[in-house]
Ligand SMILES: Nc1ncnc2c1ncn2[C@@H]1O[C@H](COP(=O)(O)OP(=O)(O)O)[C@@H](O)[C@H]1O
């Protein structure tokens with residue numbers, strides 16, 4: 001069981017850290033990091049893949065949820081907003097272990113090359129994805145609500161139905177205004193994929209740990225963690241700048257006010 | 258006795274010359290009114306006097322002393338300012354707006370500051386609004402707090418930058434009333450305003466500024482009745498038309 | 502890295518950690534409030550019952566048995582007996598069995614009753630974990646704030662160098678996962694042994710070295726996020742406010758201190774609440790550096806009882822209680838410090 005395994009591993013390293021202190025950065029350890037670039041690359045792939053699937057699920061569920069929270073009524077709306085509060089109020093690590101242990105996901109195959117158990121990946125995707133949906137719904141809700149009522153009235157005044165007005169006037173603007181929020185959400189999900197460590201999913205952080213837990217490699221902990229932190233940073237930074245650029249390129253003049 | 262003197266003051270932003278050599282002098286207890294079209298550099302001129310903006314060339318003397326030789330915070334204590342959009346400290350009551358400078362700059366004790374603040378709020382007719390926050394005051398009341406805030410520092414000169422242009426017409430009178438009282442009481446004032454009634458009755462000197470230069474300057478009656486320059490006539494004519 | 506100098510147009514200029522928990526629909530909100538009061542009464546009583554300082558006090562006063570700080574976390578007993586729930590669950594279970602496949606709902610009821618029985622037996626351990634969670638969060642928020650204010654001021658009003666340092670700090674911290682940061686501090690740096698040397702031995706009431714490291718990690722992490730909230734709040738203060746302060750003769754420092762910060766920090770309260778709630782949740786990652794917080798207690802119970810799903814449902818409810826009550830309490834605070842026309846609350850002009 002991934003959980004038990006990482007738990008004991010953590011304890012083992014703790015004892016070491018407490019008793020021996022830490023040697024400084026060594027060139028040999030950096031060589032070790034570089035020598036294992038394939039492991040880190042695979043970990044990065046899993047991290048990116050998990051981010052993508054979680055964000056996609058979050059979008060597919062969060063977009064309608066946000067719409068329901070604005071235009072919905074009665075039971076449905078209450079249910080959606082309560083589910084949102086539950087998902088946003090629970091730590092992501094609890095959600096991940098809950099989806100892992102609580103859902104009857106059958107033990108599926110292990111993905112070749114990436115060396116990832118599909119059921120573990122699925123549990124992580126569901127947890128990260130639904131939680132992201134709960135946040136994305138808020139982003140989208142806020143964007144819809146920020147659109148001037150007058151535009152809706154104007155659309156109705158040229159004869160559109162409420163539904164048409166929302167579809168053709170409100171949504172296109174709301175989606176653009178959601179970009180900063182989605183961007184933010186992307187960064188959060190990317191970083192939180194590291195929490196799938198809790199169920200032993202072989203993403204970047206887990207692989208990093210596996211590296212320095214190899215016998216005699218405990219001197220490389222700092223180097224390995226710095227290396228993966230740099231990878232996370234480059235991923236968030238470049239993607240953020242790209243989205244910034246796209247946002248500027250497709251901006252509507254004055255459409256942000 | 259000359260209190261403020263400007264000598265060939267120049268200021269430009271990037272490639273735009275905003276002030277192109279402005280010179281004039283005013284005495285203690287003078288009320289100098291500056292008029293001019295939008296963008297002519299009036300606000301910039303006022304801000305140069307208390308060094309919210311630094312001049313590029315020329316000199317400004319306060320009571321004979323070049324202002325760049327004076328510590329800027331000291332200078333601003335001696336030269337008060339009233340803003341077009343009030344700029345009241347939003348997190349402080351009317352009283353708190355007045356006391357901040359008294360305690361933080363003049364070093365008065367809290368009770369002294371409060372006593373003085375209440376005195377000045379009373380003078381602008383706001384004794385009963387001392388505990389109100391800016392958001393709870395009307396525009397005219399806000400501006401009177403702004404005036405009390407400047408007055409309480411006991412400045413040698415007060416700058417007014419279009420103090421009534423952000424006000425609804427029915428609220429202008431109460432602010433002008435306070436300004437008239439000050440003028441009569443001998444406060445030295447340098448005012449940018451387009452209130453021609455005030456200029457006629459209260460100003461000791463009227464200056465017409467256009468395109469960063471003083472076009473014409475003199476007693477208000479002279480500029481209104483027979484200006485030397487056509488530009489002055491047409492500009493003042495427009496303003497007086499608007500008033501009717 | 503030039504974002505931030507000019508606030509991104511649009512609703513939210515800050516890159517944040519997401520929106521607040523949000524408002525529950527009307528009546529549920531009241532239910533949460535009532536449940537929250539009961540929850541905190543119980544939790545505080547539980548903490549007091551096993552608090553060594555109080556124990557010393559009451560023992561000195563002649564009541565040696567009133568407070569039980571000597572009892573190990575696992576030996577603690579719940580105050581609500583589990584048996585009635587267990588018995589009810591068994592009874593319902595028989596009914597469900599009789600109903601056969603039609604008994605799904607009844608079966609579900611049995612699960613809820615089982616869960617309640619399980620919750621009462623595990624509650625004392627969870628309460629002790631919640632204590633760790635709460636102090637980790639509160640201390641880190643406060644220490645983080647102390648760092649965040651100068652960081653934000655440097656970012657908005659500082660010179661080139663100061664701005665760059667502040668920007669680099671926040672971007673680096675916010676660009677990497679918290680869990681990696683904790684691992685770096687705990688396994689990568691000799692922080693734990695240093696903490697132990699300076700006296701974090703784990704003898705109550707002193708926390709263990711791991712907890713000290715966690716506080717360092719959360720403080721650093723949270724300071725970066727808090728400073729972003731504060732920065733955007735400072736930038737939303739009308740520049741005319743500082744101009745007016747300077748025109749009265751206040752120095753730039755005084756103007757920031759007396760005029761900009763009092764307004765900006767009020768604007769920052771909603772963001773600060775957000776961050777508080779976030780840290781309560783993310784403090785659960787301390788479990789992975791051996792800190793016996795709420796999540797780690799749950800995890801331990803899970804691996805002992807193998808009731809993984811049940812314990813994680815219970816601990817999720819526990820976190821929800823902490824998070825929702827905090828959000829409501831912070832809302833109250835916001836109302837209390839509100840000034841008309843400043844910040845989110847109060848009438849607009
Ligand atoms: N801080 C500044 N930066 C660049 N240009 C400025 C600045 N302040 C004023 N200006 C320019 O200087 C000119 C005069 O402005 P101002 O003094 O405000 O005029 P007035 O108060 O007479 O309307 C305007 O064209 C304005 O655009």
Ligand SMILES: [Mg+2]
Nearest residue numbers: 299300301419
């Ligand atoms: Mg102006």
